[in-house]
Amino acid sequence: MGGSGTRCGPEWIAAVRAHDLPSLHTFINGLERDCAAVAAGLALPRSSGVVEVLLAS
Incomplete structure (x- = not known):
């Protein structure tokens, strides 16, 4: 998944990818x-x- 092996919400990510x-x-x-x-x-x-x-202004 990227990063240092952390999982970023696998259940809802799979649900979104299915649609x-x-x-x-x-x-x-x-x-x-x-x-x-x-x-x-x-x-x-x-x-x-x-x-x-500050950077955006």
Whole structure:
């Protein structure tokens, strides 16, 4: 799946892949490409939100 072997929601990913939902397939492809970052973003107490807002402005 990508990343450091972490699994990014295998049950719902399989359910989405079983249906004709191209936009969600694209979203899932991104999750799987960087599964470690997704898992870290959900598990760690730190956030880069402020940095991202500053870079976007």
